[in-house]
Amino acid sequence: MLRNTFLKNSVISTRRFLATSVKKQPSIGRFTGKPDPLTGKYTVSFIEGDGIGPEISQSVKDIFAAANVPITWEFCDVSPIFVNGLTTIPDPAVQSINKNLVALKGPLATPIGKGHRSLNLTLRKTFNLFANVRPAKSIKGFKTTYENVDLVLIRENTEGEYSGIEHVVAPGVVQSIKLITRDASERVIRYAFEYAKAIGRPRVVVVHKSTIQRLADGLFVNVAKELSEQYPDIKLETELIDNTVLKCVMQPDAYSDAVAVCPNLYGDILSDLNSGLSAGSLGLTPSANIGNEVSIFEAVHGSAPDIAGQNKANPTALLLSSVMMLEHMGLNEHASKIHNAVLNTIASSPENRTGDLGGTATTSSFTEAVIKNL
Numbered sequence: 001m002l003r004n005t006f007l008k009n010s011v012i013s014t015r016r017f018l019a020t021s022v023k024k025q026p027s028i029g030r031f032t033g034k035p036d037p038l039t040g041k042y043t044v045s046f047i048e049g050d051g052i053g054p055e056i057s058q059s060v061k062d063i064f065a066a067a068n069v070p071i072t073w074e075f076c077d078v079s080p081i082f083v084n085g086l087t088t089i090p091d092p093a094v095q096s097i098n099k100n101l102v103a104l105k106g107p108l109a110t111p112i113g114k115g116h117r118s119l120n121l122t123l124r125k126t127f128n129l130f131a132n133v134r135p136a137k138s139i140k141g142f143k144t145t146y147e148n149v150d151l152v153l154i155r156e157n158t159e160g161e162y163s164g165i166e167h168v169v170a171p172g173v174v175q176s177i178k179l180i181t182r183d184a185s186e187r188v189i190r191y192a193f194e195y196a197k198a199i200g201r202p203r204v205v206v207v208h209k210s211t212i213q214r215l216a217d218g219l220f221v222n223v224a225k226e227l228s229e230q231y232p233d234i235k236l237e238t239e240l241i242d243n244t245v246l247k248c249v250m251q252p253d254a255y256s257d258a259v260a261v262c263p264n265l266y267g268d269i270l271s272d273l274n275s276g277l278s279a280g281s282l283g284l285t286p287s288a289n290i291g292n293e294v295s296i297f298e299a300v301h302g303s304a305p306d307i308a309g310q311n312k313a314n315p316t317a318l319l320l321s322s323v324m325m326l327e328h329m330g331l332n333e334h335a336s337k338i339h340n341a342v343l344n345t346i347a348s349s350p351e352n353r354t355g356d357l358g359g360t361a362t363t364s365s366f367t368e369a370v371i372k373n374l
């Protein structure tokens with residue numbers, strides 16, 4: 001009886017999901033790629049990544065093959081190369097992504113202190129991926145601290161604290177510059193308004209600390225106020241980051257009707273917080289790095305060195321990123337099919353959940369279960 005009710009609820013939630021999964025796309029950053037006229041397939045660049053990257057990438061490849069997604073992968077090596085002391089991406093990878101206009105990316109590890117600059121940042125800068133969309137949504141059938149969390153965070157992705165302008169002023173004194181420009185603020189805030197319009201949310205909340213970063217965050221907030229005049233149907237609110245953190249932890253559903261937008265570092269930190277609150281694991285939350293021409297889809301999480309190579313990683317975040325990618329490409333039926341199969345697998349039983357969700361599944365057994373549910 002209980003099992004029947006559970007199955008019935010799963011079916012209802014699946015239907016609900018099907019009805020909402022085909023999202024309208026914002027007018028900015030639309031995919032303009034075309035399939036090969038001979039094969040009908042799109043070519044997508046694929047960076048498998050470090051640590052758990054190859055394991056979770058294998059899961060995506062297996063599930064896409066089983067779901068007959070009309071995509072040919074073009075694998076890219078992004079091992080860093082140095083030009084005039086600066087970290088850059090190898091040319092074949094840059095050419096592949098520029099040609100295909102879309103890429104899926106596993107996590108890339110950044111050495112601490114010395115070695116190359118973050119390849120994630122380098123990719124975002126190289127392709128001018130100015131908006132990092134990080135939705136965090138409760139998963140039906142898997143209970144976490146809060147239910148019905150549905151947060152959409154858009155993070156400025158090319159400057160702020162991640163500009164990489166740092167120098168030693170004197171021994172023991174280091175300066176690190178947070179760069180905020182009108183242009184970069186305007187394009188990401190405009191994207192947030194357009195995104196809110198596309199998904200039907202009536203509020204844009206700008207998260208900032210302009211009481212302290214008076215000029216930098218002050219500019220970000222002022223640009224938002226100016227732009228809001230062009231979006232009379234969307235209410236602009238501004239909120240100090242420390243207050244946002246409190247509200248996210250106390251009452252995350254307060255943001256279910258909003259799109260939040262913020263400078264780079266705040267977005268990086270808030271998105272991990274949102275993942276923990278909504279999903280209960282970093283293993284579940286996807287993201288999109290959107291540019292005017294090129295977009296790259298990746299999980300919010302990193303290379304998870306503590307579990308790498310052990311068949312323990314949850315591939316869901318990369319799978320849901322690949323679902324966002326399919327929606328971006330207009331392959332909505334394939335997106336829904338994979339999305340539903342992943343959610344139904346997680347909801348079905350603890351044996352079908354990986355360890356981060358308290359289950360006993362391995363990366364590969366979870367993948368097999370998703371394929372059965374396609």
Ligand SMILES: NC(=O)C1=CN([C@@H]2O[C@H](COP(=O)(O)OP(=O)(O)OC[C@H]3O[C@@H](n4cnc5c(N)ncnc54)[C@H](O)[C@@H]3O)[C@@H](O)[C@H]2O)C=CC1
Pocket residue numbers: 052106107108109110111120282283284298299300301302303304305306307312313314315316317356
């Ligand atoms: N966009 C990217 O490629 C990112 C790369 N990184 C890089 O990743 C490396 C490791 O960073 P950490 O701080 O350890 O963060 P992390 O996100 O890799 O791991 C944090 C915790 O979450 C767990 N976790 C993450 N993804 C998981 C998954 N799919 N399934 C199950 N558990 C998962 C890990 O086991 C670990 O306990 C660093 O070198 C960092 O630079 C970090 C964040 C994002």
Ligand SMILES: O=C(O)CCC(=O)C(=O)O
Pocket residue numbers: 108109110118119120121268300
């Ligand atoms: O590039 C990195 O090392 C970390 C990036 C990161 O934390 C993120 O994109 O969320």
Ligand SMILES: [Mg+2]
Pocket residue numbers: 268269272300
């Ligand atoms: Mg991060």
